[in-house]
Amino acid sequence: MKVIFVRHAETEWNVRGIIQGQSDSKLTHRGLHQTSALLAAFGASDYRVECVYASPLERARQMGQSLAECFRCPLMAEPALKEQAFGQFEGMSSAQFLQYHPNDANALFNLDAEYCPPGGESLSHASQRIMRFLYNLEETRLHQTICIVSHGHVSQGVLAILKGGVVDDFPWYAQPNASYSVFELINGRCVALKWGIATHLRHLK
Numbered sequence: 001m002k003v004i005f006v007r008h009a010e011t012e013w014n015v016r017g018i019i020q021g022q023s024d025s026k027l028t029h030r031g032l033h034q035t036s037a038l039l040a041a042f043g044a045s046d047y048r049v050e051c052v053y054a055s056p057l058e059r060a061r062q063m064g065q066s067l068a069e070c071f072r073c074p075l076m077a078e079p080a081l082k083e084q085a086f087g088q089f090e091g092m093s094s095a096q097f098l099q100y101h102p103n104d105a106n107a108l109f110n111l112d113a114e115y116c117p118p119g120g121e122s123l124s125h126a127s128q129r130i131m132r133f134l135y136n137l138e139e140t141r142l143h144q145t146i147c148i149v150s151h152g153h154v155s156q157g158v159l160a161i162l163k164g165g166v167v168d169d170f171p172w173y174a175q176p177n178a179s180y181s182v183f184e185l186i187n188g189r190c191v192a193l194k195w196g197i198a199t200h201l202r203h204l205k
Contacts, residue, residue, distance in 0.1 A: 001138045001185045002145040004047060005159075005195075006067065007152055008059040009034040010177040017094040020151075021086035021120065024058050033204055034178035035063060039070045041200035047145065049073055053133075054149035055081040063178075064149040071147065080133040083151035087120025113157060113167040124167050127157030138185045152177070162190040176201065 009031035013020045027035075049071040054064025056077040068075035089097055089104070097105045107115035113123040130150065137146070150158075152175070159173040160166065162183055173195060175181070181195035 001141075001143060003134065003183050003185065004049065004145070004147045005155060005181040005183070006038070006063060006147060006149045007155055007175055007177055007179055008055075008057075008063045008149060009038075011059050014177060019086050019089050019092050019094065019097060020059075021083050021090040022057065023090045027059060027062060030204065031059075031177065034201060035066055037200045037204060038063075038178050038180070039066055042067070042070055047071070049145050049147045050143040051076060052147045052149065053078045053081060053137075055079075055083065055151060057082055057151070060149045060151060064147075067147055067149065078133060080129045081148060081150045082126075082154075084123050084126035084154045084157075085117075085120040087117040089117050089120070109153075110171055113160075113170055123153065123157045123170060126154045127161055127167050127170075130154060130158050131161055134185065135188055138188065155181075159193070159195050162193055163195075 010028050011025045011031060012028055013025035015028055051073050052064050052068040052071065052075045054060050054075060054077060056079060061077065064075050104117065108117060116122040155175065156170040156173040157167045159181060160170045175196035176198050178201060179196050179198035181193065181197065183193040184191050
């Protein structure tokens with residue numbers, strides 16, 4: 001099964017440096033342009049996606065809807081694809097987080113995939129729920145090619161697992177809004193991976 005793994009477009013909280021997690025904020029004008037650029041890239045590609053699965057959070061659902069229309073295929077909302085829950089830190093600015101909770105910030109974003117924010121979940125847990133969804137889908141053999149729309153931080157954990165087999169290297173796999181990765185799963189094993197593809201965004205200011 002080939003998987004195209006997309007990060008949602010830019011949101012207002014992305015621009016303002018506010019921690020989103022499973023909270024939500026609206027897309028920016030740039031985010032809308034990013035979506036259009038991604039759709040144009042896929043429209044000119046050879047990908048034949050049979051189903052789009054998207055996190056039900058609005059910023060991902062919007063991207064999922066646009067991609068489903070582009071590929072002329074169904075859109076399925078999938079709770080397992082939500083962003084990592086950041087608990088009590090959601091809605092806090094990154095600057096405040098670093099100032100008042102420096103150890104937590106370092107653990108969460110740089111060091112420890114097992115770190116669990118108060119009231120939230122660890123990156124390891126969040127990544128594994130997506131991996132379980134992918135493996136279950138691959139086992140059913142429903143599709144040859146699918147598109148997944150999810151979120152920035154949890155995608156780092158997923159890509160680290162796919163590439164190296166463990167989540168620990170997640171800081172290496174940050175990717176821009178509206179970028180995508182492509183990988184193949186065969187019998188539960190990732191046999192190819194291209195990640196952080198963003199050439200379609202080069203012309204945007």
